[in-house]
Amino acid sequence: MNYKNRIENFKRILKEKKIDFFLLEDSISILYLTGFKISFGKIIISQDKDILFTDNRYFEGLKDISPIEVNLFSKENVFEFFKKNSKEKNILAIDKTKFTIDNFENLKKFINELKQDIQIDITSNINPIYELRAVKDTEEINLMKKAASITWDGFKHICSILKENITEKEVALEFEIFIRQKGAEKLSFDPIVAFAENSAIPHHRVSDRKLKLNENVLLDLGVVYENYCSDFTRVIFFGDPNFQIENMYNLTKKAQEKAISLCRPGISIKEIDLAAREVFKEHGMEKLFIHNLGHGVGLDIHEFPSMSSVGADRDFILKKGMVITIEPGLYIPNLGGVRYEDIIYITDDEPENFYSSI
Numbered sequence: 001m002n003y004k005n006r007i008e009n010f011k012r013i014l015k016e017k018k019i020d021f022f023l024l025e026d027s028i029s030i031l032y033l034t035g036f037k038i039s040f041g042k043i044i045i046s047q048d049k050d051i052l053f054t055d056n057r058y059f060e061g062l063k064d065i066s067p068i069e070v071n072l073f074s075k076e077n078v079f080e081f082f083k084k085n086s087k088e089k090n091i092l093a094i095d096k097t098k099f100t101i102d103n104f105e106n107l108k109k110f111i112n113e114l115k116q117d118i119q120i121d122i123t124s125n126i127n128p129i130y131e132l133r134a135v136k137d138t139e140e141i142n143l144m145k146k147a148a149s150i151t152w153d154g155f156k157h158i159c160s161i162l163k164e165n166i167t168e169k170e171v172a173l174e175f176e177i178f179i180r181q182k183g184a185e186k187l188s189f190d191p192i193v194a195f196a197e198n199s200a201i202p203h204h205r206v207s208d209r210k211l212k213l214n215e216n217v218l219l220d221l222g223v224v225y226e227n228y229c230s231d232f233t234r235v236i237f238f239g240d241p242n243f244q245i246e247n248m249y250n251l252t253k254k255a256q257e258k259a260i261s262l263c264r265p266g267i268s269i270k271e272i273d274l275a276a277r278e279v280f281k282e283h284g285m286e287k288l289f290i291h292n293l294g295h296g297v298g299l300d301i302h303e304f305p306s307m308s309s310v311g312a313d314r315d316f317i318l319k320k321g322m323v324i325t326i327e328p329g330l331y332i333p334n335l336g337g338v339r340y341e342d343i344i345y346i347t348d349d350e351p352e353n354f355y356s357s358i
Ligand code: GLY
Pocket: 189, 220, 221, 222, 231, 232
């Protein structure tokens, strides 16, 4: 990965927004900009100088391989950094979605003690790093495709071991063992394995519920491969399908196809979400679609943008290179639910479904 490039791209946005310093402390931003997986770090990016502050657990291991300067985190060292690099007036931006009130109070106190003209900017709508992360390069796409392919193989494996009386927990464990043997680092979230009525809960927690003949099985699965996440949902029928669930399944698939067909650069998220909902509406089932249409995916399982016509990202316009999930679903309490989820890569041409090319 070209971390220096990522940092330069981030700086370009800061320049446009007239931000002097951007402070990032969340582990995924640190991973994105440096490739380091650390549990404590603070990165400050500015036009002139970038620095990563971390603690003694990581300092020695990182200082010679880092794409930016690394220093030990201490009040004195951070003071010194700002004293050397501040101008007369400065704007320091933070990611307001990642700051606790406690951290924010500490930062304000720190800046007061620093006695420099530094104004904290918490007004920016979204952290520009989310928009950068949303657009993937070829190297990232290849890793995501590999994550998708392991997930697909894991799904096939699970389908082959389903039998009467197997429990949801046993199926989830089988998936985890399989994907780790195939080279995945870990699960990207706890697998959702839901039999029959349990599938009416979109994020059901696996239980000791045993599978019976003629029940539907909802499988929502994902893995992490070299830091990149996959996400995938299917409903399968163990035996003969229930008529109502089968109907919901066909309609969900239709809504998903409609949404995917619109996934091109230039379309707004709102338009895609509404188009999927319209398919359900034509059959009077729109109230049974009770969650977002999808989400960005990459280093995080859920990342910018959120695919919803009412959420904060609704007016965001899709760009070439983005990778999103499209996952409509229908749920009837005590009966069951369906969801159909694929990962879609936005290109200038037809959208590419990571699972249909496997
Ligand atoms: N596959 C889990 C989720 O998207 O929330």
